[in-house]
Amino acid sequence: MTETDAATPINKVVDGYFAMWNETDPGRRREVIEATWAPDASYVDPLFAADGPDALDAMVAAVHERFPGHRFRLAGAVDVHHDRARWGWELAGPDGGPPVATGVDFAVLTAARRLREVTGFLERPAGAA
Template structure:
């Protein structure tokens, strides 16, 4: 049975830290600390280009999934390279994380400009945790700013 005393803010802060970490080794270590080895990250509503490509094939856009530490490392690293590495944006917790069930929390986040903190994107992640507060599943929903 999961620990009902898991600190949702601590989990959310650790989760967001991995997306902003510039050092590849430190980012990988954060992933391995925050996620179980068999964790699954699901991008529920994929980017528009993926949805358009699927529609062109008359196929509903699938959620995109990665499984395990190595795939998570690649996913987080690519997001870092695309959105943070250039120095224009950072990811922040947009509001206090909230407990949905004893082992499930919601984390609303924003991608903000690094120089002024203006939100240019964001979303909601629903994290299912193990008894140690490590992420087992992450269903990510991306929304416009």
């Protein structure tokens, strides 16, 4: 099943996920993390691993240091069934140009539709050799 209506709970969760990645203010980012993720949540991709809100916050801060001014954005529809979801994403430069990285994230959700686990897979950016 695919949920594409922006008013659906899963899209609100995914909106919060991208808000976390794009928020540069540490206080606001922490609020987004607490609203979107379960307290014992975890994230893992080939470059990062984080367990809990403090580690999630530190991970995002590290990405902002490495890619200042870049923004994550949803690429395509969000798919969801049972307690699982997946979505594609892009990391675009400050000028909004072509993505410097793309990937797909897979999530496990709590019963209340908060993120419990996210596993990210990175793909080559468009035009990469």
